[in-house]
Amino acid sequence: MIKVEEALTIIEANSAKMPAQQIAVSKALGYVLAEKVISPIHMPPFRQSAMDGYAFIHSIKHQYDIVSTSQAGDHSNLKLNANEAVRIFTGAFVPDAADTVVMQEHVIANKNSILIAAMPAKSANIRPKGEQIAKDDIVFEAGTLMTPAAIGFLASLGITEIKVHKKPKVAILVTGNELVKPGEKLKKGKIYESNSVMLQAALETIGIKKTKVYSVKDNLKATKKALKSILKKYDIVLISGGISVGDYDFVKEALLQNDVKELFYKINQKPGKPMFFGSKNETLVFALPGNPASSLTNFYIYVVPAIKSRIGFLEIHKTKVIRKLNSDLKNNTGKTLFLKAKYNETHVEVLDSQSSAMLNTFAVANSLLIVPEGIEEYKKGQLVTLLPID
Ligand code: AMP
Ligand code: MG
Numbered sequence: 235m236i237k238v239e240e241a242l243t244i245i246e247a248n249s250a251k252m253p254a255q256q257i258a259v260s261k262a263l264g265y266v267l268a269e270k271v272i273s274p275i276h277m278p279p280f281r282q283s284a285m286d287g288y289a290f291i292h293s294i295k296h297q298y299d300i301v302s303t304s305q306a307g308d309h310s311n312l313k314l315n316a317n318e319a320v321r322i323f324t325g326a327f328v329p330d331a332a333d334t335v336v337m338q339e340h341v342i343a344n345k346n347s348i349l350i351a352a353m354p355a356k357s358a359n360i361r362p363k364g365e366q367i368a369k370d371d372i373v374f375e376a377g378t379l380m381t382p383a384a385i386g387f388l389a390s391l392g393i394t395e396i397k398v399h400k401k402p403k404v405a406i407l408v409t410g411n412e413l414v415k416p417g418e419k420l421k422k423g424k425i426y427e428s429n430s431v432m433l434q435a436a437l438e439t440i441g442i443k444k445t446k447v448y449s450v451k452d453n454l455k456a457t458k459k460a461l462k463s464i465l466k467k468y469d470i471v472l473i474s475g476g477i478s479v480g481d482y483d484f485v486k487e488a489l490l491q492n493d494v495k496e497l498f499y500k501i502n503q504k505p506g507k508p509m510f511f512g513s514k515n516e517t518l519v520f521a522l523p524g525n526p527a528s529s530l531t532n533f534y535i536y537v538v539p540a541i542k543s544r545i546g547f548l549e550i551h552k553t554k555v556i557r558k559l560n561s562d563l564k565n566n567t568g569k570t571l572f573l574k575a576k577y578n579e580t581h582v583e584v585l586d587s588q589s590s591a592m593l594n595t596f597a598v599a600n601s602l603l604i605v606p607e608g609i610e611e612y613k614k615g616q617l618v619t620l621l622p623i624d
């Protein structure tokens with residue numbers, strides 16, 4: 235049995251980045267750059283007015299004749315004299331001769347002239363050429379996540395394609411004789427199979443949209459056969475159930491017989507102890523406990539960083555949150571605890587129903603409170619560490 239930190243280190247060391255692919259910027263949300271992007275242009279490409287107003291040569295004079303108009307999209311680069319101004323609009327080209335724009339609210343305008351009531355500072359209200367980025371400068375380094383703003387910025391530079399890491403193809407293999415699909419009639423002794431949709435939903439939150447679900451009965455031959463083909467087709471395989479020590483738990487044996495290399499089995503934690511992590515070629519295998527709450531806990535703790543690492547994220551762990559505990563807490567297990575918890579602006583409450591089988595309170599939790607294995611108790615008011623979950 236290994237420690238949580240050791241398990242995380244092994245996972246990180248084995249979660250290589252996916253190969254790169256070229257994709258359209260418009261389709262890049264949630265992908266991570268595989269190489270840096272260089273700007274093909276200055277942005278803005280020319281000196282732009284930041285206001286609707288008047289462009290002029292800054293001086294102590296307040297009275298100017300309006301000699302021309304520059305609308306967004308125009309490019310009239312006329313000469314200006316000291317007593318002349320150009321009517322100008324937001325985003326429009328500022329004639330080279332002008333060095334300042336006064337906003338129209340600060341002007342008393344007549345038909346052909348203006349009187350500047352509040353004189354702006356020299357070069358006010360002009361966005362310099364290349365203010366955001368200069369041509370040939372680095373827009374983003376490799377490892378940058380494509381957010382809506384990043385996509386917008388790339389588009390503003392005229393960039394249509396980028397190189398990103400592929401997203402891993404993920405399969406879920408569900409095991410258990412007792413499982414029935416939701417929607418079907420529940421016969422005696424059976425339960426509804428809920429781990430696959432739960433894991434699919436959890437995968438969606440980290441940008442893995444299409445996931446194939448397979449299922450097998452508790453049978454070594456069937457499990458081995460299913461895994462044989464799944465291992466060839468996917469980058470990440472999540473298995474639910476059958477990884478504990480029961481007489482009908484065949485997953486570990488089926489994995490080993492498929493030449494999956496065992497990287498660890500069992501972690502000193504509660505819930506979620508019976509988990510197997512292994513690899514075959516580039517494919518990673520997480521055999522998660524069947525108990526729903528354990529399965530989801532281990533997804534958040536172990537699968538999320540592995541997938542983020544494969545997608546190319548530089549920061550693979552979610553930022554932890556620190557809050558004051560609102561009651562005493564004991565840990566006499568000698569294991570790391572992951573407790574379903576709910577935090578607000580200042581405090582955190584540990585929820586009831588912490589059993590590994592129970593999703594009822596997990597469903598309203600917004601975090602997992604981490605009690606490291608060496609800690610035997612926390613007192614009310616003490617600061618504790620939480621992993622936020624969405
Ligand atoms: P196992 O890890 O296969 O021993 O399963 C542990 C517990 O989780 C048992 O009570 C199972 O019935 C339950 N379980 C296993 N797989 C699922 C699943 N896909 N959906 C809901 N419950 C499950
Ligand atoms: Mg089972």
